[in-house]
Amino acid sequence: MDYRRRPSGKKKRKLRKQFVVFVTVTAVIVIAIALGLALLLNFLVGNAPPDEPDNNIISDEPEETPEPVPTEIPSAFIHIPNPQAIEGTRPSDFGLQTTMMFNDIPIEEYTRRTQISFGDDKHYTDVEGIITFRGNIFRDTASYGSLGPYINGELEIAWETALPEIIEPDNPDRAWAGLGWTGQPLIAKWSDETKAGMNILPEKKDKIDLKEVIFGTMGGTIYFLDLDDGRATRERIRERWPFRGAGALDPRGYPLFYVGAGNDTVEGLGQNLIYSLTDTIELFNYGQGDTFRRRNRHAFGGSTIVHALTDSITYASESNVIYQFTLNTHYDPLSGTVSVSPTEMLRWRYSTRRLREAYGESMTVQSTLTPQYGFESSPVFWREYMYIADNAGYLFCININTFEVIWMCDLPDDINASPVLELDEINGRAYIYIGHNALFSRSRNGNTANVRFYKIDAITGEKIWITTGNRCISRNGTGGINATAVLGKNSLNDLVIIPYANVVNESGHSRGTFLTAYDKITGHEVWTSNFGGQCLSSPVDVYDNSGRGYIVFATAAYTNNAAERVGGFVHLVDGRTGERIASVTLQGNIEASPVVYDNMIVIGTLDQIIYGIRIS
8 A cells, every 4th residue: 555645636726827827938839848848747746745734623534654664673693503513523533433223223324303403592491490400401500580689698497308218239338328419309380280180298289389399319219398398298209229310300391200210229220210290100211221332330310301392302321322212292181191102212322532442342441540431411402402521521512313423522531510501692602611520530649630611612612711720639539520510690690600629739638629700701710719628519509689699509528438427518609709608517418419499498418318498
């Protein structure tokens, strides 16, 4: 539709009179010129602007409003390219060899039937709470909600619950009990519809705003507790294996719980499990006795991520096998039933020049000074890529639709920490933050290694910066960086924060555990605080309503005797300065990582107790 106004009738009459006079005066002009002028004048009249409207006249006819034309605003973001290797990060640089099987048949190439993409957004679930290790697919948060308008800077034990179960040792070192590394609990506030179909105890089922704490212990038991008081919300699940890593809940809000055995025991080989949370019955398990593995261990310490749109799981195990399969989930909230029937099972494994030299044809290395197969960390997912670190010191970027390894980055030692992903959409880049521990790179005599923290280009695998780090001693396998980093937000947006455990001086004398903040852009140290003791626990960033950031950090006293009962400590730290604001002492050594919901911390100890600690 043409929305231009036509000339008024009054204007047209005036123009005709002028035209007649003009023609009379110029009658002597050649008719051809007159016709030309007439055509020119007619053109000018047809495009003349309308008269100014009389604002005192009220018309009964509504004016037609021109359809607005949107103004194109340049985007402030630059598209982040897909990953690609550069010299020094090509898989061939490390002598990578891979093998795949699909439904137990060896294959050379693979293309997934239904393509997976997690997109560019770290948003993973609408479930209120923390449902996987470090909260989402970027592994960058273990807190939910807010501390409120402000805090007084105090920590108070609100409740404690005993975890009495023990699994007898498969070696003389120690029995399995309590919460170990990584040991992060999960917290979920279920929808009323989902909660109605669950076997929650009657006294808890009708509670408004029930928030359920779910975790497995190294004593082989899965617990369900009320966040407010630490009391049971349903009956425990008793199993044959220790649970060491964090479990996971389904991002779609389905009543499904994913958790893996942390080790083999005298009662059986470890396996990865899926439970129904309508009746707490096992629905499926995998990985037990898998002859495809390259490591003589059945352990599943990583935390599961589910791709909701394709109803699929891609999981990296400590046995060196990555599994991918379709769940075929059926959930009926009206009847309170849920089932899975997995199909399309892909298994992928790898070796490198370094690992072949260490293992040969064996599945067991002879020394802890040797790199090992397997993945203990939890992977990051972005678009169709998985970032996963292994026990041989490699960080992989893998296309999970084809299982092509895009690039590899070589760190000098075992990596137990999970990678943390950051997107820089202003500059069109993406980064991984990660560190390693002190295991096979340590000196033969002093048992120490120089441990460093890295910022890595997630597109190319190139190291952006490397800290000078700290010399750490390996005591009971805990030296260096075993924790996952805090990626600061709000008032801490320029910082990345990581602990170093068992720091020593050049003479090998203990200096304690250092919590260090680095500038994300430069890698320069901003602050360091010494908390003494040792640390496997991952720190957690929490914020008040104004965005002021604090760090919840757990440490333990050091002892040469692994069986000796020692104290654990939970600290509240100013995220800008590293200043210790408050501390509380717990019973037992702490290896597990905390989780925070609003102002309530939940953390367990090796002394078979889990605590609720209120921040006020």
